[in-house]
Amino acid sequence: MRLHVLLFATYREIVDAKEVAWTVDAGTTVGRFLDAFVAAHPRLARHRGSMMVAVNLAVADPETVLHEDDEVALLPPVSGGCA
Amino acid sequence: MIEITRRRIDANAVLESVRRDDAGAVVLFLGTVRADAAVAALDYEVYVPMAKQVLADLAERAKAKFGVLDLSIVHRIGRVPLGGDSVAVACASAHRREAFEACAWVMDEVKRIVPIWKSIPPKRARRSR
Numbered sequence: 001m002r003l004h005v006l007l008f009a010t011y012r013e014i015v016d017a018k019e020v021a022w023t024v025d026a027g028t029t030v031g032r033f034l035d036a037f038v039a040a041h042p043r044l045a046r047h048r049g050s051m052m053v054a055v056n057l058a059v060a061d062p063e064t065v066l067h068e069d070d071e072v073a074l075l076p077p078v079s080g081g082c083a
Numbered sequence: 084m085i086e087i088t089r090r091r092i093d094a095n096a097v098l099e100s101v102r103r104d105d106a107g108a109v110v111l112f113l114g115t116v117r118a119d120a121a122v123a124a125l126d127y128e129v130y131v132p133m134a135k136q137v138l139a140d141l142a143e144r145a146k147a148k149f150g151v152l153d154l155s156i157v158h159r160i161g162r163v164p165l166g167g168d169s170v171a172v173a174c175a176s177a178h179r180r181e182a183f184e185a186c187a188w189v190m191d192e193v194k195r196i197v198p199i200w201k202s203i204p205p206k207r208a209r210r211s212r
Contacts, residue, residue, distance in 0.1 A: 009128055009200040054198070057133045073130055073198070080127065080134075080158060080199030081114050081170050081190060 001026055001068040005037065009076045011051075014043045024066060030055065031062030033072065050077050084155035084173075085139045087131055092157050097171040101153040106175035110182040112190060114170040116163050123206050127160040127169065130198035134158070137197050141189060149185040151176040156189060158199060169201075 005020040012018055024033055030053050038044045044051075052075040053060050066072065084100040098111045116125050142154045157171045172189050176182040193199075 006130070008130055008198070009202070054130070054133055057136055073133065075130065075198050076200060078194070078196065078198055079201045080129075080197045081194040 001028075001066075003033070003066060004069065004071045006071060006073040008073070010047065011044060011074050011076055014047075015041050022072075026068075028066050029062060030060050030064045030066060030072070033066060034062070037074075044074075047076065051075065052077075084157065085135060085142060086155075086157040087129060087134055087138075088157060088159055089161045090159070092159050092168040092171050094168060094171055097155050097157050097173045100155045101173045101175040103152060103175055105177065106152050107177050108179035108182040109173065109175045110179070110186050112170075112172040112186045113168045114190070116165050116167050116169060118165055121206070122165065122203055124162050124164045124167075124204055125169065125201045126162050126204050127158070128200045128202070129158070129160045133198050138193070141192050141197070145174075145185045145189050145192075148188070149176070149181040151181050151185045154185060154189065156193070158193070158197070160199070162204065 003022045005022050007015050038048055054073040055064055055070050094113060102109055138156050142156055145154050151174050153175045155173045159169050163169045172186050174182045174185045
């Protein structure tokens with residue numbers, strides 16, 4: 001099934017894309033998806049510990065099950081606001 | 084008012100958005116781009132739909148937590164120059180204590196959970212004359 005993967009900040013630079021289409025098997029979890037995605041983009045590996053994942057605008061944990069056409073955003077530690 | 088904008092923040096508009104007759108206190112906080120040797124501006128990148136949702140939820144939680152009457156949050160994105168306002172939080176309440184506390188709490192949460200990232204653009208090299 002198809003996922004729409006969005007990347008931000010540092011991750012955008014690493015993958016050299018704002019958005020990537022990705023295919024996974026039905027029933028795949030966020031954790032399993034990340035395993036495969038990071039394997040395909042090894043420079044993301046050192047960021048995995050601080051990475052947040054949002055599925056359809058909601059923060060998701062590794063056990064969250066993904067569905068067809070889900071929007072999966074990989075979010076680095078945020079830094080909004082002022083100093 | 085919950086807004087993410089590329090335009091300069093209209094601080095007065097943010098203030099007026101919360102002003103009301105039953106408020107005895109209105110507090111406005113502005114986060115600005117501070118002078119630094121390496122910084123001429125800051126670039127803000129955002130996951131817009133999620134940021135709007137998180138900001139709206141944050142405003143509702145602040146109202147419930149502090150009992151304030153109204154609360155607005157505006158965050159600017161794109162390039163913000165030195166001295167420019169990057170974020171505005173305005174809060175109206177019956178009394179001043181909760182307005183100050185709500186603003187401070189909201190700013191802490193904005194920095195903790197809203198999907199916005201800032202970076203420092205490279206300074207332009209000075210042209211030799």
